[in-house]
Amino acid sequence: MNSYKTILTLIFFLIVVSGSNAQEKRKKASRYRSLSERNISVDQSVPGLLEEAESLIVTDPTGALDLVEQALATSITQKSSFNEAKCYIVLGKINESQTELELANQNYMDAYKILTKAYIDTDDYRTTLDALGRVNFELENFELSKQFYERLGQTKIEESKRLEVELNVAENEIELGQTPQAIERVNQLEPSATYSQSRELQSKGRVVKARAYAKEDNFEAAEESLTPEPSAEGAAASDDLDYELAEVVMEDIEADELLDIYQEQDKKEEEIALREKIALKKAASNQPVEATKQRQAIGKALIEQGRTSEAIEQLKQAAVLADSTGSAEEKANAYLALAEAYNQSGLRSLALNAYKAHSNALQRFIKEQNDRTSIRESLLRKQQDIQALTKDLALDESSYLLEETTSELQVQQLKSQRLMIYGLLTLLVLVVVGAYFIHRKAQQTKRVGQLLALKSLRSQMNPHFIFNALNSVNQFVALNDERAANKFLADFSKLMRMVLDNSQKEFITMREEREMIALYLKLEHYRFRDQFEYTLEIDPSLDLDEIEIPPMLIQPYIENAIWHGLRYKEEKGHLNVNIYQNGEGVKISIEDDGIGRFASKQLKTDNQKKKNSVGLKNTLERVSIINEVYNTNYAISISDMSEDRSGTKVEILTPSSHG
Template identity: 45%
Template sequence: TIAVSEVYYQMRSYSEALTVLDSASLSSKIQNPQFENQCRKIDVQLNGVDKNQDLYSNSLNTIRSGNSVSSQEQQSVQQTKDEIVAVLQENKMYDEEIHLRKQSIEFNTKLNNLAEVSKDRVAISKNLDAKGETSAAIKEAEEAVRIVTTIDNPLTEASAFLSVAGLYEKNGQTNKALSAYKKYSDAITRKEAQSESRLIEKSELIRKQKDIEEYTKDVSIGQQTVFRQQLVIYGLLGIILIIGVTSFFIYKNAQASKLANRLLALKSLRGQMNPHFIFNALNSVNQFISQQDERTANQFLSEFAMLMRLVLENSQEDFIPLQKEQEILSLYLKLEHYRFRDKFDYEIKVDENVNPEAIQIPPMLIQPYIENAVWHGLRYKNEKGKLLLHFYRQNRHLVAEITDDGIGRQRSAELKTENQKKHNSTGLKNIEERLAIINKVYQLDYRVHIEDRKNNGTQVSVYLPFIKQS
């Protein structure tokens, strides 16, 4: 019933969506808590924002009158706020959203829910900026940063620093923007460290679970032995049955553990965006500033912020549309071209029979090969080189072909320092491990072919199985 109602809701047929819910039985409504949320969401659309803002305020007053607030009550208030905010944002009702979020700040401050307070202040800052009140927007964003630095929440901290950095940049405060982007980068690094720590904890938990299973198995065998001594024939049959069932579940648990480990490893590898590029990018901004090239520094910062936003948005996804990956790679190449504009030009080519919106690929899979082409092939070339990124179909694969006319792998290896060799090896090894895990988990056939060109340069072909967006 809720699913049918949601279909009408997405079609903006709100009355029909409510009629479907009303037709459900009383027992269904009581047993399914999602009914209340769906009704409230439809009510926002049917009765407008003002009535529901009053309901939201009344909910806050009712909760304040009690001695404590349950997690279910907090969740209900948050859902109501989110539904009203969605309508306010759709209609660009900036003042109304600011008023609503100030109520939320008061509520969450009393609950010491500082992460939500910081998020609301960031949202208020965005509304003020949209109204053209940049100074007030910066003040709100700075307050969000001050609050979030008192708690251990790197993801919320990263969002606050990214917001204030964008406002500093817009207001021409380049040094402050650079400092904020560095703190944003630090927060992302700490978030990745936390993810790695959780991965270790989960691995330890899986190991302990296996120990418990082994101990349980030993106890079970002992009990089966006593039972077999008492009832020989029935005991033997019981042992066979128990061993069969136990073996089946042990096998299923082992398979589930393997899958969980592979998915955790894949998530960890996917989050390892090369910090080498981030630090070099920030150093480039310093260089532009020292050269008093403020316009280029601001332009570089703007493109860099956009790239960081895209990477952050897609870092939790196993697969994203080719169109998004193409946008990320285009921004990355644009930034590298800022730094080495006298070393190479580039072109991104997509064949007409390739639909970037319909095809799914793993995020940040192609970028390391482009980085290798720029840093180890084209950068050392005396004359200006060319890099071509070409997407085309070949049988059941989408091929991403990176071609450069740089100095070639052999000459590049001769010029590399030991540190560069180690960095390059680690980056490509991470990609190989990631492809191996994806192939095992999803039963796919990702592979990479690297070829030295006759007249110097390198050609890397990444074969990506066709995965259409569902």
């Protein structure tokens, strides 16, 4: 009997506990609705999430932001301001890794405001001060940077860190024009045992002192500060190349500072000699990127001295080193410098080859930049989502408290009814205002994305077409023709995607060009279906996947035929686009029976004439450059269709191959 009672008691206890847990979960879910909407869990350890996020900063910044978002949501719901500050610190580190210094400064400041209140004896507080000093220095906020470093120096830090902070303060003093203070500060550090034992601190100290002397135009003292004193063992081995590089080139920051001083004094020979030693050292230590940069700088200095042949040899070495780096940017820079040197020496053929290598590397570099830009924009959007999350959680908290307060007031026999109503109205206004600002922020974010997309479109298509296309959508909506509007928008979006994809390529296949102009003709005919009919005929014997042409070569002439020929015709016109074999190449014919070039010209305003002239000139210049670089023979001819000068015929002749 007693065993039954025990079992029943245990079951009852489990039911109560599980019910309590379920009630707590429901309470938390109702308190922070934004978490469920974003599918964010707050059950993991904040330190663990942040540690994992820091390990992903370089390899997967997006994943790192996801973890910080989860950690920040957990910190806020647990009301842990210390963990919240830690989240802002990691956010700042992610921003720094993406060179988003303004955002990094903002997040570090958020952490600093929290830590200043109750956590000034923590490592996180010292880390935040160090980061604020560093970021503000990069942002050229030297006074602020100095203040944060001075505050860091007043905390409990190791002696080596204190010396480093003092040197950072001295750097800010130099930028603020306080060079005597900076020199005195460095001189006071030199007797320190820790300073003497740290080669890195010694190097930085010499650099700071040299920079201060250079700021005062005391270049002799600046150079002397950067000249190492060889030891007895080093002097005995002075003929050894490794010793010479280690002692003369010094640390990287010293070498860079000495180069700056040589450049300020226009000491070309000393600069060239030092860069030669740096290049040898970097090549020997398997740092080809740094080595090729030095070779390029040597080449530039030699060209300025009129020693072009020597410069070419240096730049050839730079190009070979750049090939081994895998860096598209360095390869593009090296081959451009080499091409310009060849061109200056009259070596046109070699210059052309170097320009082609530069062009190929530049295209790859641009693609890499576009990829990085896309990732960066994604990270910025994620950052905005995190900022919005903190506001949403605050609103959730306010809404929850409002509901709780309302329930309590209802239980109390409607006491102080008028005051309660006023309070509720005030809270409601706050919620509405907060929601309005969040909505406006979302709309601004959406608009930024749209502007970025439109910026790419404008570089390839006539904004006049985009504007009128959108007007057409507006007209369909006004006429309650939602199906037509949706269909037009879908085709228009597809055309935009095709234009964006093709704009990244030097050449596209005829099949891709056919799809693009077919869709463009479809859209224009859909808008002006009462004004013209069209045909698009392609020789079936053509292999459309093997033929390549520059993107957007045909579309401008089709647009010109529609907008300046057929649109003004009183009766329905006709537009014929034919693509067929012409010897070893391909001929593209665009014929319209519109009002003709002469009549169209009479209808244009001065501004329209100017825009059209520039557009045609740009197209012809583009074809001319393609012919020159790729040794091709593209040709474009425009003629009237009839003796009365009505109708227009455009013929585009394309070559069989490109270079």
